[in-house]
Structures are given as C-alpha cells and as structure tokens.
Amino acid sequence: MFKNISNTYPIKEEWTRIIRPPSGWFNIDIKRIWHYRDLIKLFVYRDFVIYYKQTILGPLWWIIQPLFTAGLFTLIFGKIAKISTDGIPHILFYMSGVIVWNYFAGSLLEISKTFVKSASIFGKVYFPRMVIPISIVISELLKFLIQFFIFILIYFIFIFKGVPVTISWSIIFLPLFILQTALLALGFGMIATSFTTRYRDLMLAINFLVQLWMYATPVVYPLSLLPEKWRFFSIFNPMTSIIESFRLSLLGAGTVTVPFTTLNIFITLLILITGMILFSRVEKTFIDTV
C-alpha cells in the first residue's frame, strides 16, 4: 500500500528512497507527515502572526464576526421571522450554530485553495502537501476555541441571570464532535482542492455551495422545526448531526439519536478517506498542470 514513495528495501541494494512514476490509488505516507509535524506547528504560528500584523483590531475580528452574525440572526430569524429556537435564548442558539458552522466552512474554503495558493512554494520544495490542509484545520481550530471561549462567557452570563439552560451528559463527547467537524472539513476541503486545481472556476461553485449548505444545515433553525419528510435527507448531512449534538450538549435541546450520529461519523470518515485519496493523486501531478 505504502510502497510507492516510502521506504522500500530491495534485496541487495539498500536505498532509502525510490522515486517512481505515481501509480496505485492510495499512497499516503503517514510517517513522513509525522516527520514534518514541526512544520505544521510553524505554519499555524505563521497564520496567527500574519493575522495580527499590520491590522487595527487583529484577532479581535474573530470575536466581532460571530457576535455580529449571531446578533443579526437573532434580529432577522428570531425577532422578525420568529423562528423557534427550541426554547434556547436566541443569542446562544445562533452563536452556537454560527461558531461551529464557521469552523467548518472556514476550514473547508481555506483548504479548497491549497494547491492554487501554495503553487509557488510547492513548485520549489518538497514536503508532504497534506501538511497545508492539516495546518489550516488547526489554525481554524484555534480561532474556533477563541470564539468558543466568548460563547462560554455569554453562556455564564445567561446562567447568572437565571435563564434555565441545561447541560446534557453528552457534553463529554463535545471534543469528539469538534474533531468530527475538523475531519469533515479536511475531507471536503481536500476533495474540493483536488478539483479546483485543474478547473479554477469550480472555486466559485464551492463558495456558492457552502453558502447554500449553511441553509440546509440547522444553523438558523432547529432540526425539530423541519417537517418529518425532509428530515430524512438531513441524515446524510454530517453537519446537521454535529450542530444538533453541540446544542444538545451545551444547551440541552437538539434532535440527536445514536444511529443518526453513528451513521454520520461513518459518512465523515468516508469523505475523509476520499479526500485523502484524491489529494494524494493530485499532489503528484498538479505542479505540471497548475
């Protein structure tokens, strides 16, 4: 499986590396990615440093943006359209949806640009290309954690004010849901970048699709509001299960069942593997086609 570019030891001659034309459909060298873990750290650090250099508010934007979006959603969907939030305070309901969705969509969109954006560096030096998507998911995770911290602050404000929010026992799985989001974004992002490298206009399509996708996911409405006949389709959207579980864990209201979640974890892994296979194929040829 890993024979292609990894360590192979033919019988008589001892070579540490053999370069051959790409063949086979799965040749990801996990060991090499592990060797480059310091590079992942540095890329994450670089993304962070660059975010605040020569800006006025810097990382504050990460806080302002979800707060404003949640505020806007409260106004439009909560106050004007009067969409139910399963009894959860509006701002908490929308913000929980927005930060999780932003983590997913932000990572996905950023990863989908991997090959196009890094073409110049990829053309000059070799390192496992998967380092870039992985570092993006981690950078975005840090951003998410900052937003999550703000969410928790607001959460406690509501608790002190005596608003009844209940925490579900499923909170122990919270890190796993976040991991699932990361893997899902990684998978979809890598699928997307594999196609946009060759056909640039797909980038526009992806931006558009992600926007539509948000409305197909219970970010601005609870799943319980969806009519029974449509709810079937939402089974195949792993983001639905993630956001509903996230809300159930922290806010005590969400439509989650064990088979539903299990199926979605399975779908997520399937997408991740598809993404990795496509990505590893493209990384070997893209420099000649970019």
Next chain:
Amino acid sequence: MNETVIKVENLYKEYRLGIIGHGTLCRDLQSWWAKLRGREDPNALITSQGEIKKKNLKDHILALDNVSFQINKNDLLGIIGSNGAGKSTLLKILSEITFPTRGEIKIKGRIASILEVGTGFHSDLTGRENIYLKGTILGMRKKEIDRKINDIIAFAEIEKFIDTPAKRYSSGMYVRLAFSVAAHLDAEILLIDEVLAVGDNNFQKKCLKKMEELTREERTIIFVSHNMNTISSLCNKGIYLKDGEVQMISTPSECIKKYINEGKNSDRPDNYIFSGPLISKIHFNEICINSREGVKNPVIRPEEDIKITLQGECLEDIEDFKFSLSIFKDDIKVLTMQDVKEPQKLIKGSFLSEFVLGKYLFRPGVYTITVEGNGRDKKAWISGKDIESFTIAEEYCQQFKRENQGIINIPDCGKRRYI
C-alpha cells in the same frame, strides 16, 4: 569507497503543451475512461512499451528523454546545458516536486534542495522565524534548528537584522539566509540550482568554499549553473544535457568544451552582435583567435601565443579611429589593448586588426573578449560585449605551475639570495 548514492535509470518526463480549458476536461475523461477499461491512455506520449507516439508529439514535449546516470558519494556534480535542456526538471524530479513519467531514481540518504532563493520565506516573519520555517520546510526538526541557529545566522552575516521582518531584507540577505539554512542541513545530498548568482562576490566565494567543505564531510552535491567557471573549478564530474538527453558524462571541462562548441554551430548568427551608431559603417566578417576559424571558444594551450584578429569591412572613412579589445574573466576586466598607438583614420575598404599576447600569460579558465571602436566624434562608437571567448587549457609545464594561482601567470619572476 565509492558508493553510489543516486542512481537514475531511464528517466522520462513528458509535459503537455497548450492551455488547460474545456478541451482538457474532454481529454481527461477520455484518458480516465481508457484507464478504467484497462486500455492504453490515448493521450499519453509514451506507451507502456516505451515507444513514442508521433501523433501526440505536437502537443507534448519530452523534457527528459531516457536519462540515466549514477552519482557516487562525495561527488560534486555540475549539470550544464542551455535553457530548456531539462536541468531544472531533473532537479525537480530528484527533489520530488514533480514525478517522472517513466523510469526511476534510487536514492541513498536525505535530499535537500535550494531551487530558489525566497522559497518558504514569509515576508512578515522575522529572520529568526524564517530560519525555522525554511528549515522545517526543508525537512529539519525544530530541535536540529535550535542546535544550529547560531551557526546559520553567523554564516548568513545577518546578526543585526535577525529580528527584523524579512520584507525589509535586501535580495542579497535573502539569498544568504536561504543558502545558510540549506548548507547547515544534515542532508547527505544537496541540490543547488543557480541560486548563487544573486549574492555578492564575497558571499559567492564563501558559498563555494562551504560547498567544497561539505563534500569533504561526506556530502554529495548536485549543482546547476550557467557559470562555467564555477562548474569547472568546483565540480569533479559533469553532465551535459541537451534537449532532455544526456550528451556527455565526463569531467566538467570536457563537458563545458562540448557544450560551448555545440553552441557555436547551432545558435551563432553570421553577424556578431554589435551596438552603437557606427554599426552601419563597420561590418565585421570574422573575429578569429589563433586562426581557428569557426571554432567557438577555442582551447589554447599555455605554450601558444594568443593572436586575436578582427577582420571586416569599413563602408566609409572614419576620422581618428581606434579599436580597443578587452579581455574579461568572470566579469573582471583583465586588460585592454589598442590596435593603433594613436587614433588614426579608418580607411574605407577591408581592414584587419591584430592583437598578440604572449604565451604563458593567462592561467587556465574561460576568457571573453569585448571589442570597442571609437572615432573622434563622441557619437562615433561601436561596441560588442562578450562577442568571443577562448579557454586556456589546464596543462602542467615548467613555466605554468599550478601553484601560480590567479588570472595572470608570470613564470620564474622570483629570486632568492643569501646575504
């Protein structure tokens, strides 16, 4: 022991020409469909039997065409060839940036490449941060860099600017830092592509010295350059590539000779390239070194006199005219000569100017010739830079001792007395 560290076997690399558009999608689907049915890809240039399909030749190009060679440990290999010969493609495949279409490369040890100066630098990060970034991109671990960072900074001579963002760096500082990081890598094999051209003279020398040192430390270096002097003085093995094919694997000087001689036959126009207002009045027929006609970069043995003749037609009398001929080595002007003592009229008709230099004068290497002509009028001039060149062969003889280093050779000028 001479152990092979890189073995390249029957390497091919094909590139598809033309733009990627909706037609590409169509061909992609065609290729994919063929592959799915286990058939031959109709759009590939090389079939699995190694034959080249003529039909696909017009929109494909073979950047590397059956390249095979071996490199031993401690070799300093110089790759020469004109632009588009496949040098960079070869380095790219060696460093796994792109993959070969056919053939394989076997490697023993870690490879690090410096294919371009600014690679992996981020202009918003400081020099120190960039060292870490660049080092890890090249495959170093953080611990390794921690250990070497002081050496890296010292070698690059940027102590003062190390905590300044790289965007304030000069291009020279960029190269120095880049080379320094790569040179301190623990990789057994280093690939270097024409990066040294940017640094200043001192730093270039320092890099060359470092490269020599590295080969002594059991490293192997593959070096691509258009600077023949660097290749001939630094490398112990040469490969001459032309249109993706290996033309010669030999000593660097042999390869350079072949490369330069072939260059003469293929792309030299009949007219030498001169500029200036007088080009309409003076036409050169031949610039000849030691009567070797039609030979580009003739090789001159140390014991030969060097005779350079300029022969041409003057279409109109030019007052107070003289030709000056300058000889350069590595862009350093070695000397300038005049064809007449005092400027005098260049008479309409053919002319022949001759310059003679004594034997044993120049040390081995490549010398280039620049010809200039000046009339009385300030606007009356003609100039041709680097129009010809010659090589002084490396040969040992009594008046040409190896220890007399430098550009000029003066035999037996010293004396010792006992008082």
